[in-house]
Amino acid sequence: MKYISNKIQQGISSNQLIILVSIFLITFLNITFFSNIIQVYPVNIKNISFLISLTWGFTAATAFILSLACTRYTIKPILIIILIISSFTGYFMDSYHAVIDESMIQNVMHTDINESLDLFSFTLVLYVIFLGITPSWLVYKSKLIFQRKWLELISRLKFTAIILISIISVILIFSDYYYSFYREHKPLRYYSNPSYYIYSAVKYIKTSFKSASLPFKQIGLDATINPSSPTKLVIFVVGETARANRFSLNGYQKITNPQLAKENIINFPNFWSCGTSTAVSVPCLFSKYSSDTYTKEKGLSTENALDILKHAGVSLLWKDNNSSSLGVADRIPYINYKSSKNNPICNDECRDEGMLVNLQKYINEHQNKNTFIILHQMGNHGPAYYKRYPKEFEKFSPICKTNQLEDCSKESLDNAYDNAILYTDYFLAKIISLLKKNSLKQQTALFYVSDHGESLGEKRIYLHGLPNFVAPDNQRHVPAIFWSSENFTGINKNILLKNKQEKYSHDYIFHSILGLMQVNTSEYNEQLDIFSSANQTKPQ
Numbered sequence: 001m002k003y004i005s006n007k008i009q010q011g012i013s014s015n016q017l018i019i020l021v022s023i024f025l026i027t028f029l030n031i032t033f034f035s036n037i038i039q040v041y042p043v044n045i046k047n048i049s050f051l052i053s054l055t056w057g058f059t060a061a062t063a064f065i066l067s068l069a070c071t072r073y074t075i076k077p078i079l080i081i082i083l084i085i086s087s088f089t090g091y092f093m094d095s096y097h098a099v100i101d102e103s104m105i106q107n108v109m110h111t112d113i114n115e116s117l118d119l120f121s122f123t124l125v126l127y128v129i130f131l132g133i134t135p136s137w138l139v140y141k142s143k144l145i146f147q148r149k150w151l152e153l154i155s156r157l158k159f160t161a162i163i164l165i166s167i168i169s170v171i172l173i174f175s176d177y178y179y180s181f182y183r184e185h186k187p188l189r190y191y192s193n194p195s196y197y198i199y200s201a202v203k204y205i206k207t208s209f210k211s212a213s214l215p216f217k218q219i220g221l222d223a224t225i226n227p228s229s230p231t232k233l234v235i236f237v238v239g240e241t242a243r244a245n246r247f248s249l250n251g252y253q254k255i256t257n258p259q260l261a262k263e264n265i266i267n268f269p270n271f272w273s274c275g276t277s278t279a280v281s282v283p284c285l286f287s288k289y290s291s292d293t294y295t296k297e298k299g300l301s302t303e304n305a306l307d308i309l310k311h312a313g314v315s316l317l318w319k320d321n322n323s324s325s326l327g328v329a330d331r332i333p334y335i336n337y338k339s340s341k342n343n344p345i346c347n348d349e350c351r352d353e354g355m356l357v358n359l360q361k362y363i364n365e366h367q368n369k370n371t372f373i374i375l376h377q378m379g380n381h382g383p384a385y386y387k388r389y390p391k392e393f394e395k396f397s398p399i400c401k402t403n404q405l406e407d408c409s410k411e412s413l414d415n416a417y418d419n420a421i422l423y424t425d426y427f428l429a430k431i432i433s434l435l436k437k438n439s440l441k442q443q444t445a446l447f448y449v450s451d452h453g454e455s456l457g458e459k460r461i462y463l464h465g466l467p468n469f470v471a472p473d474n475q476r477h478v479p480a481i482f483w484s485s486e487n488f489t490g491i492n493k494n495i496l497l498k499n500k501q502e503k504y505s506h507d508y509i510f511h512s513i514l515g516l517m518q519v520n521t522s523e524y525n526e527q528l529d530i531f532s533s534a535n536q537t538k539p540q
Contacts, residue, residue, distance in 0.1 A: 011143040015159040022063040029090035033191040050177040057170045064163045080136040086194045087132025096462040099190040100197040105204045106279040118384040187470045214301035220308030223521040233442040239450030240379030244477045256421040259429030271480035273452045274506035277465045281451040285506035305513045315366040319355040320376040385416040389423035439485035450478035491531045
């Protein structure tokens with residue numbers, strides 16, 4: 001580092017600075033990338049040449065990207081921004097095995113300050129200071145030697161051409177290895193820093209612009225509800241980061257659902273999410289599109305299940321104790337419960353239970369109408385699971401009291417997570433109690449499903465957000481339950497009980513919501529309605 005510091009202060013060309021920064025990025029901020037590479041290609045005589053070529057190829061590819069972006073006037077700002085961002089991404093990849101893809105960038109854009117603080121740690125500070133700020137300072141202080149503009153341009157073109165030729169040469173020499181690397185080990189590339197997050201950021205920006213330019217499509221304008229039908233009150237709870245195998249209802253050895261176990265609920269043990277992040281799953285589960293066909297563009301440019309309920313005359317309300325509705329509730333009444341302004345139960349943080357305060361008043365005001373209420377939980381949002389529940393729900397101990405999850409024992413990490421599940425159990429049971437009190441005036445029901453699951457250190461993976469095709473089951477297998485009053489019409493509980501072991505997913509939510517509210521519309525598909533009495537054999 002001292003040699004580099006002296007070198008850049010004496011004066012270097014822009015091409016040399018790009019090479020030095022590229023070497024620094026590959027050497028210090030790609031620990032996870034190379035550790036994953038070595039697991040697939042162990043260091044031995046057979047693989048060593050390929051590993052050296054890959055290291056050089058990765059460095060050259062980084063330099064190639066930077067050379068295209070950097071000009072005489074932008075080189076320092078761009079390199080400093082890349083170094084700072086890469087220090088953050090390096091930390092999250094090394095600490096949580098996170099992948100910084102398009103959906104993760106979308107999550108970041110919708111994360112509020114409190115959620116960001118949960119990710120703050122001393123190790124993060126060290127990463128940013130020593131691997132972000134320090135090299136950025138050296139770049140800032142560097143003395144760049146520029147030639148005349150046309151000579152500088154020729155020099156850059158030669159530099160870029162040499163790098164490109166070297167990359168192609170390396171790939172051709174080790175073509176058998178690279179064919180296997182690109183075809184069979186695609187997930188390895190997701191941990192390349194900074195190339196993959198740059199690619200993902202460009203893709204996110206492109207998608208956002210494309211979404212904004214698409215015409216907005218209304219659907220379900222033919223939606224109606226038979227005016228002679230009894231009015232319904234349905235509360236739909238969007239859970240957060242709950243995984244199915246941590247519900248004792250699904251056989252987990254710890255009793256995490258003591259309250260729900262007392263209720264006459266229908267539990268769906270084989271339920272799967274659309275995505276592995278809130279930014280993807282929440283819009284997707286309310287969308288008419290399946291997880292295979294859903295895209296951000298389609299979600300933003302097409303009305304969802306709530307819009308159809310609105311067309312049918314249903315009273316709607318979204319209460320949010322999470323980051324946002326991700327655009328789902330843009331056209332219905334929305335209340336944010338992330339601060340004490342609206343949430344009366346805020347101590348060290350605002351609790352999900354606060355969304356139930358004064359809810360009866362709203363129900364009373366709309367008891368003569370069909371009413372659909374959405375409660376978006378904070379739930380088990382990580383990594384600070386120990387913050388997600390009041391002290392009285394700390395049944396399992398010892399607990400992990402840090403966001404540095406890799407520093408916690410498996411037992412303490414599981415305990416903190418399970419205590420948050422225990423609080424969700426209490427929250428859902430309290431909703432059922434509220435609905436019971438209103439069942440004489442309206443037909444009432446609760447439908448709960450989590451947006452996605454969570455990794456808790458299995459195979460050294462933490463949190464969530466991995467691409468679907470490489471994500472472990474724990475990030476997509478989610479809990480789902482249903483409760484209804486005895487007078488609730490339009491469902492056949494015997495058939496529900498018979499089919500509860502079937503494999504369901506977020507793909508069924510759109511049609512199941514319409515079915516629960518008995519909405520007639522051409523958008524409704526009875527075969528994708530979990531609650532349809534005609535759906536005795538689920539399509540594969």
